[in-house]
Amino acid sequence: MYYDKQARELNMGHAEKPKGKLVIFSGPSGAGKTTLVKHLLQRNPGLEFSVSATSRPPRSNETDQKDYYFLSEKEFREKMNNQEFLEWEEVYPDILYGTLKKEVERIRNKGKNAIFDVDVAGGLKIKKFYGQQAMAVFVMPPSLEELKKRLINRSTETEEKINHRLAKAEYEMTFAKQFDQVLINKNLQETFRKAEQLIRNFLQ
Helix, strand or coil: CHHHHHHHHHHHHCCCCCCCCEEEEECCCCCCHHHHHHHHHHHCCCEEECCCEECCCCCCCCCECCCEEECCHHHHHHHHHCCCEEEEEEEECCEEEEEEHHHHHHHHHCCCEEEEECCHHHHHHHHHHHHHHEEEEEEECCCHHHHHHHHHHHCCCCHHHHHHHHHHHHHHHHHHHHCCEEEECCCHHHHHHHHHHHHHHHHC
16 A cells, blocks of 8 residues: 555656647737737746748848858758748748647647747647637727838838738727637736636646
């Protein structure tokens, strides 16, 4: 009896750490998903950012495996052919972005929860792959008018690019109902609070 108990305790001590879950934030450009993800990473040590892969060259302030996994176009396409991506997109001709399966499993195998800042189509693909192990959150701007103001205030793009982003945003917003949760980002502090609560409920 004593030895049985000892063996059970030994086995419990060597029990595998449960795998982490996935928290996906998607939404139109300018809706605030990147700001939300950065805030949540600071507040929750159990979260780890899932680093995307890209075929574009690194900028001067970027580090491989921290900002992105920088791959050549040939390497990227080889990984695509080998089904190594959960999702990928050719944003511009020969400029590809995607989420590597091994990056997500690296985080999950540590018992940490992977958090994503990803486009709408990519977010839905990741959710479909992981099912109940993932929570997909759509970050919605209060209105297209407000989104336009935010994009103009960035002062980083031409009017033509802003109009292109607005047209894309209007299309992307039609997918909101396919997500597990929708956060309307009207007041940033309130959105922070709601996002923290969603994560607490999902990860508990």
